[in-house]
Amino acid sequence: MASVVPLKEKRLMEVKLGELPSWIMMRDFTPKGIAGAFQRGYHRYYNKYINVKKGGVAGVSMVLAAYVIFNYCRSYKELKHERRRKYH
Amino acid sequence: MNENLFASFITPTMMGLPIVVLIIMFPSMLFPSTGRLVNNRLVSIQQWLIRMTTKQMMTIHSKKGQTWTLMLISLIMFIGSTNLLGLLPHSFTPTTQLSMNLGMAIPLWAGTVILGFRHKTKASLAHFLPQGTPLPLIPMLIIIETISLFIQPMALAVRLTANITAGHLLIHLIGGATLALMSISMTTAFITFIILILLTVLEFAVALIQAYVFTLLVSLYLHDNT
DSSP: OOOSSOGGGOOGGGSOGGGHHHHHHHSOOSHHHHHHHHHHHHHHHIIIIISSTTOOHHHHHHHHHHHHHHHHHHTHHHHGGGSOOSOO | OHHHHHGGGSOOEETTEETHHHHHHGGGGGSOOOOSSSOOHHHHHHHHHHHHHHHHHHTTSOTTGGGGHHHHHHHHHHHHHHHHHTTSTTOOOGGGOHHHHHHHHHHHHHHHHHHHHHHSHHHHHHTTSOTTOOGGGHHHHHHHHHHHHHHHHHHHHHHHHHHHHHHHHHHHHHHHHHHHHTTTOHHHHHHHHHHHHHHHHHHHHHHHHHHHHHHHHHHHHHHHHO
16 A cells, blocks of 8 residues: 655654665665764754753763763673683 | 783774774763753753853963963863763773873973963073072073973873873772672672772862863963963
């Protein structure tokens, strides 16, 4: 069944499962598009958790926790050897 | 154990890409821009802190020295936030790398010296000879003063590097000692854990103090030369 709204302008949650590969291929992967995606993501997070009247410590600590996890993934290779195992 | 101890100071690259650039740029994300008259809480707290620091640091300078305000305040914000972020587990602290600290110290110090030579040439040259020295001592003293002038940027950079690196190493070592002692004697491990907690509190203080000292010394050199 053909969609009434053109595929390119649909949001992710409205795309049907069968149309997903063609929807992904239609996204903007130019440097400007990727920069736009990062900007949108940043502003979404900022306006939801930090730019509010009674922002708490949760907004900043989520960012710091993500930073810790990112660094952990980055140095996993060296940390692997420090596990408590009988045979490394 | 030796290799593991220094592994956290290696410049991070992921699949050959230098993500150290991303890590250096990360603290700037934690200082949002101030658009409005009444901002959100995070921005208001940061504004209050920055105004307090600015008033404390820049009032001693003349009009000419106060043109350096933006440079010095962003310097202390950068060093302070980078040092504090380095206290999170597994993170990489750019200020442990001597290359970066030299890159910050030498241009700033050279800027103050050149500024002094251009605007108050006689007074800058006069710094090399303290008042009232006996005549025979003059050559030696000039050599000593020149050396002490040229050591200023080295001291700035090495001071910051050594303090932060030593603090991180101590935390690694004492943490490892606590872990190893846990299977031998619980009491000793507990005492070592208390030492670790005190050390972490010290490291928080050191992070901020080092930023302050760096910036204060640069501002002092500026005051001498304007």
